[in-house]
Amino acid sequence: MTDTIPDRVDGTEAGSPGPLPEPIAPQAGPHAEILAQVSAQPDAQVRPAPRLRIVIADDHLLMAQGLAKILAEHFEVAAAVNSGRDLLAAAAQHAPDLALIDVSMPEMSGMEAARRLRRSFPQCKVILISMYGQAEFVREAFSVGASAYLLKSSASVELREAIHEVTNGNVYVSPSIAKDVLASLLTPPPAALSPREREVLALVAEGHSAKEIAGRLRIAVKTAQFHRTNIMTKLGIHSTAELTKYALGHGIVSC
Helix, strand or coil: CCCCCCCCCCCCCCCCCCCCCCCCCCCCCCCHHHHHHHHHCCCCCCCCCCCCEEEEECCCHHHHHHHHHHHCCCCEEEEEECCHHHHHHHHHHHCCCEEEEECCCCCCCHHHHHHHHHHHCCCCEEEEEECCCCHHHHHHHHHCCCCEEEECCCCHHHHHHHHHHHHCCCCEECHHHHHHHHHHHCCCCCCCCCHHHHHHHHHHHCCCCHHHHHHHHCCCHHHHHHHHHHHHHHHCCCCHHHHHHHHHHCCCCCC
């Protein structure tokens, strides 16, 4: 007599694959409903965080557009303009998070543009960009509300680093001038120039001699020479070239 294999306890014949297992029901929990909604919407996407909105001002429009091209990959560049007045208009239109401003611009200097921008839009951070690395420029930049001072000779990676630091509530100065700037910040600031001294400085920066300055201002030649000497002493400057750079950078004269 041939032995037979008994049927399974579940009633299926021996050798058959048997019933498929029941699917495991998801356990209830605080996130079950949310998970169910996500599963029901496979095409749903997480909305990306808004990008940092930037405006750029440089009196050389090609420079402003070049900066815009560098930054456009990672940030929203709302405007690239070539004057301080256009910068303020762009800020009013776009409400930027950050402004990159050239220090030396005609009509309205970058320092003055930064001061007005921060007064009208205190939420907007400012990075001032300049070819001048003297400590007095950096000191004034921070006094008008800037959070960073960057040399134009800096690499693009340094610009991105400055933006990162500023948007995280820190300050930034180009490493190549940071040592001199720190030393300057530890010493008293230079005395402010009087209105007459600013007039004399503007004329010196424009290339006028002491005799010509005296004629324009209707003062004695010796008085004009005295003002010039006093200006250099106050600012800690030792040459006409440095006086010219200071006047350009501080909006006393324009290019």
